[in-house]
Amino acid sequence: MKIAILSGKGGAGKTTVATNLALSLPGVQLLDADVEEPNAHLFLNPHFGNYLEPVTRNVPQIDPKKCILCGRCVEFCEFNALALLGNRVIVYPEACHSCGGCKEVCNVNAISGVERQVGVLRRDQDISGIEFWQGELSVGEESSIPVIRALLKKINRRKIAIIDAPPGTACSAVEVASDSDFCLLVAEPTPFGLHDLQMTVDVIEQLEKPWGIVINRSDSKGDQALEDYAKNKRIPIFLKIPFERSIAEFYAQGIPFVEKDPSWKHRFQKMIKQILAYCGET
């Protein structure tokens, strides 16, 4: 069971939900797929040790002896990763999206591939029973997808995997959502929160996955607009995390609040039971 934790904006509470949920369940995997700025580690203090797995992707390499400087590859590249400057074609690998199209359009077989490192995966096999994985994109790289794909390959289908997705509704978040079995959308009860939830819903809807909402920083007055929207869209609200100073204080100290108030572990466990039942699993 793969559960993607998503939100339309940063700061809604994805990492809060992902880390507290993971700590409430026995023997789960937690994957931090926000590879541009992974932060679940701040709350879990993993010991990665020496484990460091490089993530690479294939980028073009031009054989100047074979290249006839026709410029077809330059013309073809949607991402402008190639340029014909002076008497040679130059590759700008950080702009390349590894589509391989340049190789296809080259009439003289002057283009081959070479592996380029674009990030790393780190792992701690046991944080209070959690198998924790973290993807990190190298600084300057444009596409986070290769790192997210490598990370998602670490999912053990016999376990519950909780995936802390990148914020927003761009390809990186869609990559995580489309690979999941269930999408949990985290929203806050503000006009911005509702707007960002609508954005997420508009995108995730297309994937036709079972889904649900967690309201973070919930308060009785503010929740109404989110509740009306969820009801209208027939998306179940599985949990509300209240807008409480103590929760914010623990967050600021890097302490998952389930560690301070174990009654919350029961609430997260109950939520998972409801989600599994909703998905037709037991």
Added chain:
Amino acid sequence: MKIAIPVANTEGLNASLADSFGRADYFAIVELDDTSIEFIANPARQEGSGAGIKAVQTVANAKVKSVVVPRLGMKAIQALKDANISSLEFTGTTLQSAIDAFRAGQLKDFPPEGCGNKH
């Protein structure tokens, strides 16, 4: 000798300077021998990514020896170097002011690390 200057419109020597390179609306290709100016639309203007590289390709095709720009990204800096085009830093208002500054020889090369936090 030709130089390229990114501009926001095509109003001759009064054309306003663009505030970036890769996403400028036009390039003024200036022939310094007779101050003739050709304006070319920048095909990289609305690119999703790699605009700097495509813009360099554009000015390289126009056979310029230098660009006079207010800002440059890392990839554009590298591509200009690869194209053997010098990049000179200038912030001003009109195309005329950029040409004058270039002729006066008072412009400095862009630092290889780019314009740092200004970009």
